Structure formats: C-alpha cells, structure tokens
C-alpha cells in the first residue's frame with residue numbers, strides 16, 4: 001500500500017495553546033507542518049526559531065518546516081540545529097539550491113523543494129534526484145484557509161510521472177486547501193503527503209478528521225494501487 005501521510009499545519013492552531021494543540025493531533029500523525037514566513041517571500045509573518053525550539057521540546061513528532069522566506073541558506077541550517085528534521089524551501093530565491101540541499105543533508109535533515117502555483121515543475125526538475133520531498137503548493141503561499149487550486153493538480157500528476165520514469169523516491173506533498181472534498185483529487189494525481197491546516201484544526205475531533213482524510217486519500221488511490229499520473 002502507498003504510504004499516505006497527513007501533516008497538520010499549525011498555522012491553523014491556537015498559538016496561545018500550541019503545545020496542547022500539537023498534542024491533540026500527534027497520536028494520529030507522524031509529522032507536524034510548521035510554516036515559517038518572513039514577511040518578504042510572502043506578505044505575512046508567522047513564527048520562527050523560538051517556536052521551533054519550544055515545539056521540539058514539546059513533541060516527539062517530526063517537525064517539517066516549510067520555509068516561505070527569502071534567505072533559506074541562512075535560516076534553514078539554524079532551524080535544523082534547533083531540531084527540525086525536515087526543511088522545505090522555495091529554491092528560486094537561492095543562488096545555489098543544490099548546495100543548500102547537500103548542506104542540509106550533511107546536517108542530518110530531510111530536504112524538500114517547493115513550487116508555487118505559477119511555477120512549472122521544470123523549475124525544480126534538476127533538483128528532484130537530490131530531494132526527499134517535492135511540495136506542490138495548491139494555494140498561493142502566505143495564508144491558511146484558502147481554496148484548493150484545482151489547476152495545480154496536473155503538476156502533481158506530472159511530478160508523479162517524473163518520479164516513476166526516473167525511478168526516484170521523493171515524496172509528493174500538497175499544501176493548501178486540503179479537506180475532505182479535495183484530498184481525493186490530489187491523491188488520485190499522485191500526492192502521498194497532505195498538509196492540512198484549517199480542515200484538521202477546525203474540526204471538533206482532530207484525530208477523527210485525520211483518519212477520515214486518510215480514508216478518502218486511500219480510496220482515491222485504489223488502496224494499494226500506484227496512481228497513474
């Protein structure tokens with residue numbers, strides 16, 4: 001069976017109770033998605049080093065930092081040093097993204113690259129052999145609670161096709177607007193990792209919501225069949 005994962009995004013959590021919010025979803029998930037925004041790459045500021053440090057002490061789940069910042073080469077290694085096991089950055093802002101990928105690997109982290117809705121897969125195709133994860137944004141980065149962009153789905157299918165043809169092993173993560181009525185479309189196209197903010201943290205029973213989302217994703221992939229992109 002394909003290994004499908006939900007990664008709750010704490011951007012939709014109550015930051016005044018962050019430890020409890022993470023503890024509430026942790027039993028159902030391997031990974032917590034941490035959106036770091038600098039007010040430059042995106043028109044919003046979210047959180048940074050002190051929060052990652054506190055989260056590291058509060059949970060044993062993998063912290064997957066999604067860096068929506070203009071200077072990942074400076075800050076990504078610092079976040080890894082604070083305990084982020086996985087970092088994803090938007091490579092067009094960096095002069096030498098392959099060097100940054102190697103550096104973060106050397107420091108023991110898993111590494112992802114992200115593409116915005118306007119960016120074609122070709123922007124990152126030279127990096128795909130070197131990463132653990134490709135993040136296909138299904139909203140414009142910067143804010144939670146936006147509507148899923150169906151026009152990003154063909155790019156997910158293209159990435160799944162690329163992965164198959166190159167026998168590559170990176171995960172395909174989708175991020176933005178993932179909910180019960182959109183996850184099947186992304187899963188059917190080949191996504192295996194689903195960031196979900198509002199849909200999970202907005203639910204009364206977050207664990208039940210994670211299970212419902214996974215069930216929908218599984219049904220869309222035919223259980224154990226690899227989706228054909």
Ligand code: DX5
Nearest residue numbers: 009141142144145177197198
């Ligand atoms: C948006 C962030 C997302 C966001 C998703 O820039 O990268 O991770 O938290 O939130 P929802 O699931 O509410 O669209």
Ligand code: ZN
Nearest residue numbers: 035066175195
């Ligand atoms: Zn994100």
